[in-house]
Amino acid sequence: MQARLLLEDGTLFTGLGFGAEGQSTGEVVFNTGITGYQEVLSDPSYCGQIVTMTYPLIGNYGIARNDFECISPFIHGFVVRRHEPVPSNWRAEYTLDRLLKEYGIIGISDIDTRMLTRKLRHFGTMKGILSTGAERVEELQERLGLSTIMTNQVDRTSTKSIFSSPGEGERIVLIDYGAKSGILRDLTKRGCDVIVVPHDTTAEQIRRLKPDGIQLSNGPGDPKDVPHAVETIKQLLGEYPMFGICLGHQLFALACGADTSKLKFGHRGGNHPVKELATNRCYITSQNHGYTVLEESVKGTSLEVTHINNNDRTIEGLKHTQYPAFSVQYHPEAAPGPYDSGYLFDEFLEMIRTHKKENPQRPRQAHLAESLRGELQYAQK
Template identity: 45%
Template sequence: MTKGYLILDTGEIFEGNLLGEINGHVGELVFNTSMTGYQEIMTDPSYAGQILTFCYPLIGNYGINDLDNESVQMALSGVVIGNSCEAPSHFQTTKKFSEQLLESGVTGLTDVDTRTLVKVIRKYETVSGIITDKQQPAVQVKSPNKTQLFVDQVSVKDVVTFKNEGPHIVLMDYGYKKSILHALLKENCSVTIVPYHYSFEQVKALEPDGILLSNGPGDPMSLKPWFSDIKKMTETYPTLGICLGHQLIALSFGAKTAKLDYGHRGGNHPVKDLMTGKVRMTAQNHGYVVVDESINRDDFQILFRNVNDKTIEGLKHHHLPIQSVQFHPEAHPGPSDTEYIFTQFLHDVICLGGKNYAEA
């Protein structure tokens, strides 16, 4: 194997062995604490512009299959792991972890002390880096532009339609996970996936019964030009926002977001349902959060809070059928505690879908 180096803007250099080919991409270093689901995690479009560190020490032991990719093309800038298994064992395996990286043009680095790397990320909070075969990179390592529109890299370019017998849902694609689409199709919904920049009038012409705002990468404020259209959609159709979609709904109603120190990324984050008092285990992948004090309590009630740091994990509008969650109710990979979120959303869609309830 070829020696490789992860060079950070903080000055630290981590040595390892290269996987895949060098793409020269600079990215923000983030880490995920999940013990399984590496295929779904690394194909999540929300990692665009980031170099992902897996905390679990052995990656690739059950290989890669043809079923569990969350997107057509991997969007992340790089992957860092402790140990790469080159002899996977699973009856559905079609390729190795390292082969997936090579085919996708993503640079990987293995045999790295990931525990120490995570400590560096936690210490400096926002860290950028590059994976290279030289100890002195050809490009300067600096933080990516916060206003960079990573969503544009991962959103569909054309409308995609899935016909079914149930209600018609327009899925606003900011970098949706395939599992969100599957959750809707499982409920017999017809789904129209549209690019992130679709206007209210374009969405209205599709005659949806409900709107789902997907997850996606980057700073939610980079989508500020579309806040007014998002608000019109939510005021006209039953709406569910997931992850970035949750943040966009809050922002469109005047709230603010802030960057977390090092984000929530993993499959075991406890979230408290404030209506029932029950704690749900959730899958999460986000670096930003809605600022508590910025929420207009006349418009929204807080539905969920993170047990660990008390950050907001879900909102519900007092008068309109709008709900949003910071976690991933489709739960791939992760627990299925919150799948009922889709049931609640579709209840609103069936009861109110297709009606302009803002004028009713």
């Protein structure tokens, strides 16, 4: 099956199709990860994007049940140099081709992904259209010209209702802007009592859940497209310890008076070096974002830069100088990528414990199922 990828600058790639058939438009980006294509496909932060894998062989270890980062992928297309239809891996349950077919995702292989990546690095990310049909190039150009970059990705990827993952430890409200499952896994394995809420949950609804801390999740798109999230963070900042990841980091920065802007081609991969300024130590991190916090905008705010990217010197971490709140641009939960930064979840929990000692309150009621159910129902009203 022939497939074509047309970029908005007129560049046409012709290759072999796999996965679903049809047409799909989106922002064309690239990921430098050697492994982890299943996690990339199922990362909600790729909503609305056509992802190019720079590693030349994709599909060789198949698809495993435990490696999904969300139940239903939101990616708009998948571009690889070579698609391996027959995986060799004892964990594999089915093939990459089958996964793409099940979720209606178009894949294209046998194109020069190195040339495509160099073009995106030089000119920046751009719109593209994937097609497995026989349309004329002029028809594809017309449809691509009429398409727009999505602005409602957070609404599409966030949970629609509150749900809980009970635990005996600190109660964490995870605000879902398009959260990866890895964040929930890291919190629950530390014994946290996690309540996941939709992106538009109000500050008052969150207060009624009586959290010990608030986790701001990752998510897709421009942080300025979700101004209600910024307002909610402003209202909660200082009341509860807060930890932001990726989009949550950008929203945290906006809530504190800083500004964000779009990167030329973003950071997407599992091997980005980040320096922690306090220790001068370098961590290898997993990243997936197209926006960054502007360094000059941090001056004059109550924020302090804690981490920087060793490749381009962009901001990778912030902390509030008055309140127990911090954030990082990268993914400490990895999935895929290194686990160098998993300690940040431990620092978040230690921050919560310190805050509770310094601000003693009446002990929260035991985590009885009936009590929690009542709180959830009240918060949803």
